[in-house]
């Protein structure tokens with residue numbers, strides 16, 4: 550559904566949310582394959598450690614739309630174009646209904662959802678002004694928890710469900726204009742985001758394995774890059790069940 554990426558040598562890739570976790574692993578993997586990599590996030594020190602003097606460091610808070618615009622313009626000026634921007638910045642808290650508070654809800658929406666929308670808004674003028682087929686690609690990192698309602702993910706899952714919808718619509722608009730769009734839905738990955746989870750995480754991956762799955766998806770030209778495969782298949786099947794079967798199954802598999 551997207552042009553396959555045959556070779557990363559010299560490919561200009563911007564990873565936003567790459568100071569830790571999956572983004573950091575992806576940055577190291579892609580730099581190792583010869584890509585020209587820029588890394589963003591809030592923590593300058595952690596970014597510098599990931600970059601190890603071989604990547605461009607662009608500190609950025611995704612909730613700041615003007616900062617997104619400035620960073621996108623800087624890279625466009627330095628590189629001419631960005632072949633692929635991967636939007637990984639995300640925050641997560643376990644929230645059950647009776648724990649919901651407005652401040653947490655606002656924070657997760659601002660980072661996970663509006664952070665991505667700020668980024669796409671910053672990229673659009675550059676994309677439409679200078680697109681050559683296949684460059685200015687955008688990868689939105691959502692989550693398998695965005696495919697159906699899951700306990701503990703009351704707010705987080707809602708932000709990711711919105712991102713799934715956003716990425717689908719973005720693909721519809723941009724793919725015909727030669728701009729690749731990817732929807733990345735990881736399952737559980739062992740990062741600081743999930744370190745506090747006190748429940749079993751089926752199919753838990755290392756950040757490196759998650760990065761490899763993403764690279765394989767980009768190389769294949771997939772729109773929907775979902776992993777690990779088995780867990781992703783199970784969640785997609787669950788999401789298609791009628792509600793009268795879905796809720797009892799969810800109680801059974803989560804024990805909640």
Ligand SMILES: NC(=O)c1ccc[n+]([C@@H]2O[C@H](COP(=O)([O-])OP(=O)(O)OC[C@H]3O[C@@H](n4cnc5c(N)ncnc54)[C@H](OP(=O)(O)O)[C@@H]3O)[C@@H](O)[C@H]2O)c1
Pocket residue numbers: 565566567568569570571572589590591592593595609610611612636637638639640641660690691692693734735736737738739740741742743
């Ligand atoms: N781990 C999982 O099981 C899992 C599963 C499904 C989806 N995901 C998604 O995968 C993405 C990466 O998560 P991860 O597990 O690798 O988590 P992580 O290790 O906590 O990394 C999150 C990254 O996002 C950055 N970030 C957070 N808030 C930001 C902000 N306001 N502005 C700019 N950058 C910000 C962090 O950098 P700074 O703190 O330096 O800003 C960090 O680099 C997230 O979107 C997450 O929702 C993760």
